[in-house]
């Protein structure tokens with residue numbers, strides 16, 4: 001976890017602990033790297049057929065009471081990807097607005113996908129339909145946002161110059177129109 005969402009937890013975890021980095025010479029870590037590929041498990045998100053995926057909202061996985069939603073903005077491998085400034089500013093805006101909503105306490109994490117085609121939203125204790133409703137409301141708030149980008153300072157962010165409100169607004173508008181185009185059953189296409 002990174003940035004906006006995990007700071008509090010990290011601080012709490014680090015408070016009373018001194019962390020010692022283990023020696024790496026001639027130890028188990030080296031041996032682990034020698035594992036052949038048969039022993040490497042495919043992670044769940046790699047089992048989704050990305051060639052069939054279109055923009056929308058999907059349940060990516062459930063871990064206990066935590067649900068991970070795939071907020072897919074761009075068609076995978078479609079040649080059109082979110083830019084760094086779009087990913088970054090949308091992350092700031094969406095995370096702040098949804099954490100300030102009525103379901104803020106149910107939000108575990110929000111952050112961008114490394115492949116630059118969407119975002120992951122982790123929640124607890126919410127029905128799919130509620131997650132969709134609050135996602136739509138959050139998009140509307142971003143689109144009508146008037147003022148500074150949230151967290152746009154060197155003290156609050158690791159790359160605060162890489163922020164642009166219009167970039168977040170265009171992502172929000174594009175994703176909102178995708179969500180309105182079709183009724184979601186939250187299931188990945190099979």
Ligand SMILES: [Zn+2]
Nearest residue numbers: 092157158159
């Ligand atoms: Zn940032």
